[in-house]
Amino acid sequence: MYFLLSILIVKRAKIKLRTHPSVFFSPNSIRFGCHFDSTSSISRRHGSSSSITEQSRRREAEAMAGLLAWAADVVGGHGSVHGDEADDIPILFTEEQQSYVRELDRKSASLTRAIQDLRQRLPPADISQRLPHLLAHSLASNAALTMQLNAHSATKEQTQLREVTLQEENAAYERAISNCESKIQEKVQETDLLQRKLKEIDDVEINLREQMENVEAAKVSESAKSSDLVVLRKEVREGSDAEAAKVSVLEKLEAKKKELSSMEEIVQELERKWAHTQEKALKQPTPAQREKILDKQLHSLIEQLAAKQVHTSCHFNWPGKLLPNNNALME
Structure with a gap:
């Protein structure tokens, strides 16, 4: 369940990163509450195209690492939070990011319910042992039902002929x-x-x-x-x-x-x-x-x-x- 949720989060993050790389934060920028726009403005002030390319690549890698870390924190059920409560620094999100997180939570809850429904629909463990008996019983029941139907149809035809x-x-x-x-x-x-x-x-x-x-x-x-x-x-x-x-x-x-x-x-x-x-x-x-x-x-x-x-x-x-x-x- 958590593995599927992490894969979904990573895929959505890649799509967002390709379209809007400034939406995500790196781990350092998230912890210190800085936005990527400041870094991009600094890089633009330098005016060097090579430095800009390197910075964008580094920023993309940092954003991916921060996203994976955030996904691991979400999927891990806040286990690391309880382990390092002293070292944690509060994370600041924008309204758009918070709404996206809430949407992910809703999807995670729906996926959890779907997995529970699928688990409930699974047959019991001893179904393989009971299948031959059930098959034999169903075949015998079908044969008896067919015989009864044939006898009923024959009796009905005889009754109709007798009535005529x-x-x-x-x-x-x-x-x-x-x-x-x-x-x-x-x-x-x-x-x-x-x-x-x-x-x-x-x-x-x-x-x-x-x-x-x-x-x-x-x-x-x-x-x-x-x-x-x-x-x-x-x-x-x-x-x-x-x-x-x-x-x-x-x-x-x-x-x-x-x-x-x-x-x-x-x-x-x-x-x-x-x-x-x-x-x-x-x-x-x-x-x-x-x-x-x-x-x-x-x-x-x-x-x-x-x-x-x-x-x-x-x-x-x-x-x-x-x-x-x-x-x-x-x-």
Whole structure:
């Protein structure tokens, strides 16, 4: 530290001495408080160029020696001052020199702090012994970290692929559920249509039964009328004087026969219709049977939908998301 400071002081002194040789003092001039200007004025009064050159060289050497002595005193920590306190003579400085000395002191303090910081930054003495262990530990830590990063990246990729797969499966299940719901809606509409048709068939059956009852009643009335005609024939045969009445009765009998034949034709037509209706009713299932078949189909579709929803909820771990739809469908 002090060696560096002395070198810095000497370099600055050389520069100053080359530019301004009158700034520095020789040891004799410093001790006696004389400035180099007096010596230079004396040399100028002599007027000899050779003497001036020799004096300037001697003055430069004396200034350098005095500067080195002053630097040695500063660097040596005032050791010689305490040793020769009796022989010391107070040194007189100008204001410029004092400011330069203060600047040098500040630089010396900054250099001292820098050296202390550098010494604090130096590694400990046993760092060479610990370096292999630290290197092995750092390599092992880096390898473990790399393995963890690779495992994490692989797990992340697998998770992303699984997420994409589950999203595709969820979309497929949602499409299947929507298709099942549309089919269930179609089946419900078909059930309503069949129920309306069955109701129409029941109404037709009721009307045919009423017509059959009316025909049977007409047959009974015709049979009663035919018995009346037989009685009338007997009376006509018995009465020889009622030919005109007989002709009228015969005409009425013929008319009644025609009416009876037309009624029989109507009854036969109704019987054919009734037989056709019964055959059609036998071919088609009854409303109760049709309702049971539709209920079975509906329950099977609901069970399939519930199984798919359970499978989807197991994949996504959302047990309460799709089951309310099942309950709504069961209701």
